[in-house]
Amino acid sequence: AQSVAQPEDQVNVAEGNPLTVKCTYSVSGNPYLFWYVQYPNRGLQFLLKYITGDNLVKGSYGFEAEFNKSQTSFHLKKPSALVSDSALYFCAVRVAGYSTLTFGKGTMLLVSP
Amino acid sequence: GAVVSQHPSRVICKSGTSVKIECRSLDFQATTMFWYRQFPKQSLMLMATSNEGSKATYEQGVEKDKFLINHASLTLSTLTVTSAHPEDSSFYICSATIATSGGDYEQYFGPGTRLTVT
Numbered sequence: 001a002q003s004v005a006q007p008e009d010q011v012n013v014a015e016g017n018p019l020t021v022k023c024t025y026s027v028s029g030n031p032y033l034f035w036y037v038q039y040p041n042r043g044l045q046f047l048l049k050y051i052t053g054d055n056l057v058k059g060s061y062g063f064e065a066e067f068n069k070s071q072t073s074f075h076l077k078k079p080s081a082l083v084s085d086s087a088l089y090f091c092a093v094r095v096a097g098y099s100t101l102t103f104g105k106g107t108m109l110l111v112s113p
Numbered sequence: 114g115a116v117v118s119q120h121p122s123r124v125i126c127k128s129g130t131s132v133k134i135e136c137r138s139l140d141f142q143a144t145t146m147f148w149y150r151q152f153p154k155q156s157l158m159l160m161a162t163s164n165e166g167s168k169a170t171y172e173q174g175v176e177k178d179k180f181l182i183n184h185a186s187l188t189l190s191t192l193t194v195t196s197a198h199p200e201d202s203s204f205y206i207c208s209a210t211i212a213t214s215g216g217d218y219e220q221y222f223g224p225g226t227r228l229t230v231t
Contacts, residue, residue, distance in 0.1 A: 036222075043119075043206055043224040044157075051217075090156065096217055100147065105156040 002027040004093050006104035013081045014112050021076040021107045023065075023091030033074040034092040034101065035065055044090065050074060061085070081111045115141045117209045119223035126197055126230055134192045134226045136207030142187035143209035144218060148180075151204040151225075163190045197230040204228075 003026045013019045025031055032051050036044040048059025055067045065076045074091060091104040116139040126132050136146055145164050149157040161182050163169040169182035179201075181193040190209075194201050206225045210218040 032217075041204070041225070041227060043117075044222040046222075100159055100162065101220065103156045106154075108154075 002031075002093055002095070002099075002102045004091050004102055004104035006089075006091055006107045008107050009105075010108045010110060012110050012112065015083050016080050019078050019081045019085070019109065019111070021089050021091075021109060023074045023076065023104060024072050025074060025091070025093040026072065027093050027095055029095040031074075032094050032096060033065070033067060034094075035059065035063070035074075035076050036090045036092065038088045038090065038106075047076070047089075081109075083111045083113055085109060086111045115139075115209075115211065115219070115221045117207065117221045117223040119205075119207055119226050121226060122224065123227045124229070126228070128198055128230055129196055131193055131195045132197055132228060134194075134205055134207075134228070136190045136192070136209065136223055138188045138209040138211075138221070141209075141211050143190075144187075144212045145210045146184060146190040147208045147210070147220070148182060148190070148192050149206045149208070151206060153204075157206060160192075194228065197228070199230045202228055202230045 005024045034049045035047040047063050048057050050057045050067045058064045063078050088106045090106050092101045094101045118137045120135045148160045151157050160175045161169045161171045163182050163184040165184045165187050171177045184190040207223045208220050210220045212218050
């Protein structure tokens, strides 16, 4: 079975400061890892994914994430937060092929002006 | 990029009635479509996996007679909530997948449908 843990329900950061949203995973086999963002009453928007290769993945809107196999983590980061980054962030995992995505419970990011 | 639409975006219905939600892949043919349910401030819960022309595969605990899924074509899947009750009120999100080279797939999400049962 595969699982994702997002240990923080909410992350608060001031605009202009760096942000980190944490994610750890458990999966049998090589993980495919994803980050999605959701704004109120909207669907999921894809931010970035790790499949293979470079452990540092760069995605949309200045976000990046680092795959750490030994720590089974895939934390989402951004060097300088914007108020407009305030949203719900989901980490997800699956393995190659036609397996289903398993989502973490989500982390609400609040960026204050 | 690939676009997935859902209709309606919002629906309010009375208890006991049925509601149909459509999920369409607009510019690609989807290998598989998934239906998720999301409660307020919670994660997405996979309800079922739907392949064109075959019966949907439901996750444990999801009532297949209550949540009817029809996948009539490679671009359309529908979720019908039958005899809706207030506890069925939720945000329903679909996704559509397209096969990529190498045997893997890409998954694209719809914008969601807010169902409120009064």
